[in-house]
């Protein structure tokens with residue numbers, strides 16, 4: 001039985017652009033593009049996990065918005081990743097790079113030009129076609 005890995009990612013939106021991050025080469029799935037985030041720890045809500053991960057990875061505070069799409073499961077050789085992506089926006093802009101080698105703010109029509117981790121493809125497709133001006137960020141606007 002393969003290990004189940006529950007992961008959250010943040011589709012950060014700013015000025016109509018979406019943040020894509022490239023994992024450090026020495027990490028699992030290194031060199032592929034992803035949404036910043038990570039594994040949900042015991043007792044955390046997905047939103048809390050995202051806030052913690054963005055703090056660890058960028059030293060930044062975020063507001064988590066609505067979910068992009070249903071959880072997407074993908075079987076890799078090391079396990080099954082159950083990925084849920086949420087829209088989010090930065091409240092601070094330290095942007096220290098700890099876990100990533102590159103970051104890019106992309107237009108929606110550029111998202112599909114990158115090599116994404118396979119679990120991300122469904123969310124990337126939804127974001128590419130979404131009306132980003134309508135995304136809800138609860139309690140922050």
Ligand SMILES: Nc1nc2c([nH]c(=O)n2[C@H]2C[C@H](O)[C@@H](COP(=O)(O)OP(=O)(O)OP(=O)(O)O)O2)c(=O)[nH]1
Nearest residue numbers: 007009028029034035036037038039081117119120
């Ligand atoms: N963060 C993130 N991980 C993703 C995405 N797509 C995808 O397949 N993954 C996979 C890669 C990893 O196997 C797993 C997330 O683990 P991670 O290494 O980022 O998480 P972490 O920081 O909590 O873990 P760790 O390095 O401390 O072990 O999910 C994505 O968009 N964002």
